[in-house]
Amino acid sequence: MDATKTFNSAEFVTPLSISRSLLSTSISTLLFFALSFAVLYFVAHAVYQSFFSPLAALPGPWYSAISDFWLTTHVVRFQQCRIVQALFDKYGPVVRVGPNKVAFCNATTMRSVYCVHKFDKSSYYKSLLTNNNDHAMTTLPHAEHAVRRKAYSSHYIPSNLALFQTDLQDLCLKLVDTLGRTFGSTPVDCLDLFRHLMVDIIGTTVFGRLPGSLDNWAKNIQDPLATAVYDFPKRGVMRSAVPTWAWNLVCLIPNNRLRQVCDSDRIMAQFVAGRLYEMRTNLQAGPVGGGTDTEKLPLLQRMLLHRVFATNECMPDKDIISEGMGHLVAGVDTSSTTLSYLLWELSRRADIAKRLQAELDEAMPDRAVIPDAVALTKLPYLNAFIKEGLRLYGAAPSLLERVVSSTSPSGLDDSFDLMGYAVPPGTIVSTQAWSMHRDASVFPSPETFLPERWLAVDGVDGEDERLAMMNQHMVPFGVGSRLCGGHALAQLVMRMVIAVVARNLNITADVTQTNERSMEMRDAFVLFPAAKECKLIFNARKN
Incomplete structure (x- = not known):
């Protein structure tokens, strides 16, 4: 009786239970070996990299x-x-x-x-591809980049930019007029304002069309193109930090702000492609110039007319669109950031503002007439001020x-x-430009904003060598053959904007809103303030 009870008990082992037990043991063993292998691999990798690597x-x-x-x-x-x-x-x-x-x-x-x-x-x-395609900045081989650069390099030479001078001056004067509506009232987010200004400037010089972004800002209408340009660098950082499958999942997250960042590439592509097809239709409908140096042609039209030397073929549409998007991104947020930091310095440094305004009062007797590009390059303190801004607040410090x-x-x-x-x-x-520009042996008190460091002191030996050494360390637009193609336009715009704003307006800040903490620099390949805004107050200068 006892034996029967024992035989029929729940402890009786069946073939199925044995199989399950073996399977469980096999999985546990496999997991153990896999984990052990991963640990051993990591340890071996760490030992090699630390002690045996060539580095x-x-x-x-x-x-x-x-x-x-x-x-x-x-x-x-x-x-x-x-x-x-x-x-x-x-x-x-x-x-x-x-x-x-x-x-x-x-x-x-x-x-x-x-x-x-x-x-x-x-x-x-x-990670900075535009429209899922290469442009000059993302072309890795030096030789291939040199071919792409030929399509746009002539557009940015000073003699060609001079053809757009009146357009740029009009936009800068419009900026002052727009700020005039805010006098003494609500603080202005300069980062946002200058972004809209630069969209109009790039729209005019690159795409031959004024997008009206500055008008949208004045009417408090969100400008999707300006927002997309603002979001694109952050998209690039996020895209580079995670694998493709993870990025695809991120883009599915139902968060409106995140979707804006993910869609920034698509929004810019739609704008550039639309302008490209419209311009091609217009060119086919009527006579067009051959792109000589004396013709005022937007960059997009130059690229439509450009023929690749090796093949004598036109640039593919996808390359023109990607290149146009690249110039939009590179030209807008970089300049708007540096300009915002420059005006912030004017708001808190009365000594600098006074000296700059004195120089501009003499150079601009009529505050509504901006000197031409050549005259602006001859104003020593204006150029020292901008150069110091590019040293500390150059928008590409990474x-x-x-x-x-x-x-x-x-x-x-x-x-x-x-x-x-x-x-x-x-x-x-x-x-990185950040460190090159903060070498204390070249730039004494490197964290201090000091335009005077760029002015030669009469009668002091070694001034030429000192200035030459500083210039050798200045790389706000990159260095070598991969230097930013639009650096001449960026500097021209900075001179015009600073000249017309400082000549016409006084700038202050509410330190509870805009201060060292809110303006602390962050970098997502390009620079931006911690608060993601730069709120300043503008008032008209008295005659």
């Missing part, structure tokens, strides 16, 4: 040598420039910032990397990544000498 001898924190994760955490917090600067302060002018990444801060090495060897860009720039290629024709020793360290091909090397 092991470079200074830097141990955690940056084994993973890019540490630097990525600062990228997504928009603080990469500051953390890289902190590494330079601690470890010196060359530092390992990732398993395969080295940052440096040295003018001679900068010229070697970007001007002499002309290393290709890294894959990071692919790492400019390049990939080391073989430097030896024989291939026997193809490492690149980076300040005494042998760096093998495939290594990503970079410098």
Whole structure:
């Protein structure tokens, strides 16, 4: 009886239960081995990167040598420039910032990397694709970029920009008139205002059409194009920080603000494509000039007429659209940010504002007549003021990544000498304007806004050498053949805007709204203030 009870108990083991037990054991064993392998791989990787990698001898924190994760955490917090600067302060002018990444801060090495060897860009720039297609900024090989650059380089030479001078002056005067409606009342978010101004300027010079963005701002109407340009750099940072499948999931999140960021590329593409097809129709309907130097042609029309030298074929539409979008992004938020910081300095530095206004009062006896481009370049304090703004508040302060290629024709020793360290091909090397512009040995009191540093002192020996050294370290628009194509337009616009605003208006700020904390710099490849706004108060100057 007892034996029967034992035989029929729940403890009886069936073949099915044995199978389940074995399966469970197999899964547990597989998970254990997989986890063990992952741990061993990570440890082996860390040991190799720390002690046996060709970059092991470079200074830097141990955690940056084994993973890019540490630097990525600062990228997504928009603080990469500051953390890289902190590494330079601690470890010196060359530092390992990732398993395969080295940052440096040295003018001679900068010229070697970007001007002499002309290393290709890294894959990071692919996160800045427009319309899912390359443009000049995202074209990685140097040789291919040189071909693309020919399509737009002639547009930005000073003699051609002079043809648009009246249009630019009219927009700058319109800006002052728009600000006149706010006198002494509501603070103006200059970051937003200048973004709308720059959309109109780029619209006029690049696309041959005034989008009316500044008018929309004056009427308090949201301008979708200005918003898209503002969102695009953040889209690029987010896109570069996560894999493609994760980015696709992010774009599905039902959040209106996030969707605006994700859709910024599409909105700009629709504008540029629409203008392209309209311009082509107009060109086909009537006679058109041949694009000589004396004709005032918007860049889009130049690209329509441009023929690639190697094939004698026109540029594909997708390349024209992407290039146009690239110039829209590069030209708008960069200039609007630097201009906002410049006006903020005027609002809190009465000594600088007084000296600048004195120079402009003499150069602009009629406050409604802006001097021409050549005359503006001859105003010493205006140009010193803008140059100091580009030093501290240049809108592209981030790492400019390049990939080391073989430097030896024989291939026997193809490492690149980076300040005494042998760096093998495939290594990503970079410098950043943020650090080049804050080298205390070149710029004493580097965090102080001091336009006078750019003015030669009469009777003092070594002034020419001092100014030359500072200029060698100035790279607000990049360096070498990948220099920003529109830098001449950007500087022309800055001179005009600062001249007409400072000549006509006094600027103040409510320090409870706009202060050191709200204007603390963040970087998403391009610069922006922590508060994402720059609220200032404008009042008319008395005669």
